[in-house]
Amino acid sequence: MLYYLSLFTEEFSFLNIFNYITLRTGGAIFTSFFLTLLIGPALVAKLRSYKIQQVEREYGPASHLSKSGTPTMGGLLILFSLLASVALWARLDSPYIWLLVFTTVSLAGAGIMDDYTKLVKKNPEGMKSSVKFCIQLFTALVVVGYLGANPPNGEYATSLIIPYMSKMFVDLSVFYFAFSMLVIVGASNATNLTDGLDGLAAGCMVFTAAAYAVFAYTAGNVQFADYLKIIYVPGAGEITVFMGALIGACLGFLWFNAYPSQVFMGDTSSLFLGGVIGTAALCVKQELLLPIAGGIFVLETVSVMLQMGYFKLTHGKRLFKMTPIHHHFELMGIPEPKVIVRFWVVGAMLMLLALAALKIR
Numbered sequence: 001m002l003y004y005l006s007l008f009t010e011e012f013s014f015l016n017i018f019n020y021i022t023l024r025t026g027g028a029i030f031t032s033f034f035l036t037l038l039i040g041p042a043l044v045a046k047l048r049s050y051k052i053q054q055v056e057r058e059y060g061p062a063s064h065l066s067k068s069g070t071p072t073m074g075g076l077l078i079l080f081s082l083l084a085s086v087a088l089w090a091r092l093d094s095p096y097i098w099l100l101v102f103t104t105v106s107l108a109g110a111g112i113m114d115d116y117t118k119l120v121k122k123n124p125e126g127m128k129s130s131v132k133f134c135i136q137l138f139t140a141l142v143v144v145g146y147l148g149a150n151p152p153n154g155e156y157a158t159s160l161i162i163p164y165m166s167k168m169f170v171d172l173s174v175f176y177f178a179f180s181m182l183v184i185v186g187a188s189n190a191t192n193l194t195d196g197l198d199g200l201a202a203g204c205m206v207f208t209a210a211a212y213a214v215f216a217y218t219a220g221n222v223q224f225a226d227y228l229k230i231i232y233v234p235g236a237g238e239i240t241v242f243m244g245a246l247i248g249a250c251l252g253f254l255w256f257n258a259y260p261s262q263v264f265m266g267d268t269s270s271l272f273l274g275g276v277i278g279t280a281a282l283c284v285k286q287e288l289l290l291p292i293a294g295g296i297f298v299l300e301t302v303s304v305m306l307q308m309g310y311f312k313l314t315h316g317k318r319l320f321k322m323t324p325i326h327h328h329f330e331l332m333g334i335p336e337p338k339v340i341v342r343f344w345v346v347g348a349m350l351m352l353l354a355l356a357a358l359k360i361r
Contacts, residue, residue, distance in 0.1 A: 001088055002027070021217065021237045024089040025244035032085035032245045036077050036252025044256060044263045047071035052119045054264055070261060073115045075269025077256070078202075078249040079108050085245035094238040095150065096283050099143055100276050106142075107188055107275040110135040111267035119266075126267075133185075136275070140184040143279050144177050152233040152283055163289050163354075166361040167229055183287055184278040190297035191274030193304060193324045197336055198261035200326060202250045203344045204296045205273050207351040209250070211293040212280045213243035214355055219284040228358050231285040239280050246276065259337045293354035296347045300324040 002018050017023050047053075054070045082104065090097045114127040151157035158176035162168040172179055195201040218224040220237030250273075256262045274297065281290045291298045303325035310319040321331040329339045 001092065021220075021240050024241050025213065025217075028085045028089040028241050028244040029248035029251075031088055032081040032248035033252040035081035035084055036249055037255055039080065040077055040252070040256050040263075043077055044071050044074065047073060047263065050120075052115075054119075067261070070264055072119055072264045072266040073112070073268045074253065074256065074263030075108070075111065075265035075267075077263075078253050078265065078269040079104070079272070081252060082245050082249040085248065086242055089245065090241045091238050094235055095146070096235060096239050097242060099146060099283065100239065100242050100279055103139055103143060103184070103275045103279045104272045106135065106139040107272035108268060111269065111271040114267040114271075132271075136185045136188055136271070137181070139275060140181040143184060143282070144180040147180070147282060148177055152236065152285055153231050156231050156285060159285075160288055161231055161285060163286075163292070163357040164360045179287075180282050183282060183290065184275055186301070187274035187278030187281075187290065187294065187297070188271050189274070190294070190301040191277075192267060192270045194297050194300045194326075195265060195270040196324055197326050197330075197340050197343075198259040199254050199257050200340050200343055201270055201273070202253050202257055202265065203340070204294075204347040205277070206247050206250050206254075207344075207347040208277055208294045208297070209243045209246045211289070211351045211354045212277060212284065212286070213240045213247070214358070215284045215286045215289070216240045216243060216280065218358060219286070229361050230358065233284055236284050239283055242276075243280065246273075259340060289354045289357055292350055292357075295350040296343055300326065303328070 002024070048071045052071060052073050054067055054072045083101065086097065086101065092098075110127070110132050114132060117123045118126040148157075156169060158173055159169040159171045160176075160179075162170065191201055191205065194204060215230075216236050216239035218228055219230055219233040220235060220240070222232050222234075225232035253265065253269075257265065274294075277294060278290065281287050301324075303320060304323045307319050307323040310317065320328040322328055326339055326343065330336060
């Protein structure tokens with residue numbers, strides 16, 4: 001909302017600062033960060049008083065049994081501070097902002113229902129996986145349907161830009177829409193799988209969101225897009241503000257979620273975090289850089305797929321000690337904090353590798 005103060009620059013010239021995406025992105029980061037710190041202690045106490053607490057699986061790592069009783073659904077912190085910061089700093093007439101808000105609210109709703117079923121109704125299975133998948137599919141269908149009717153760049157509506165190559169595109173034609181839905185649903189589930197260690201998912205999400213904040217800013221600036229030979233997307237700069245709010249919310253959540261965690265995010269936010277990154281990737285036409293910028297999430301997902309496939313092919317043998325793969329390293333004897341920080345380091349390096357695509361063409 002603060003953007004609209006820039007409309008009064010004739011009377012108060014200094015208000016023009018709210019027209020700058022960089023300033024509003026910085027404001028969004030700090031606002032969501034401090035909001036999370038402000039409401040965090042009260043929410044954690046409230047979750048504890050209602051006994052909305054983690055119940056560790058008996059077949060999980062033995063070191064995790066001590067985490068039973070830790071308050072869960074802390075993703076509400078991320079959700080509230082993100083939406084409040086976006087409402088304050090973003091342009092509310094941007095269709096991309098509303099697409100991202102829709103994705104956030106829709107997938108957060110699925111996560112909240114799943115956590116509520118597990119933790120309040122004491123059903124360890126949670127919401128039926130078919131229902132959760134249907135909500136993810138519906139969310140993706142709405143986003144992809146809108147982008148199909150209002151493509152970010154009509155000339156490249158169904159094309160993918162090949163990273164690190166100069167002006168090389170692949171036109172998927174009608175298959176692009178199925179691919180786009182896979183991006184959103186896959187990213188949502190990948191983040192959900194990564195949320196297994198204190199601060200792992202939130203920390204890695206900071207790096208992925210930072211990469212897409214840069215992609216959005218450059219794609220939305222006609223001069224930068226032309227110079228960097230990427231697809232120009234009018235209005236994409238506002239996605240930078242949303243990514244800034246997401247970064248601040250995740251950093252604030254890490255204040256409480258860092259090892260040893262005071263609260264877990266649960267499906268409440270793990271489902272929508274990946275979904276909004278997938279949506280942002282489609283909006284800025286940088287879909288193929290998502291597996292690089294979000295490489296940790298891909299690694300976690302692939303490890304589960306390989307484990308399941310190997311288990312079936314070998315009739316009961318395991319490729320890893322346990323999946324997702326962060327548990328494999330834990331069972332190798334590596335302390336949980338070291339696993340987390342090493343994954344963060346790899347996530348940071350993958351972010352830089354993805355950003356390098358802007359110049360290596």
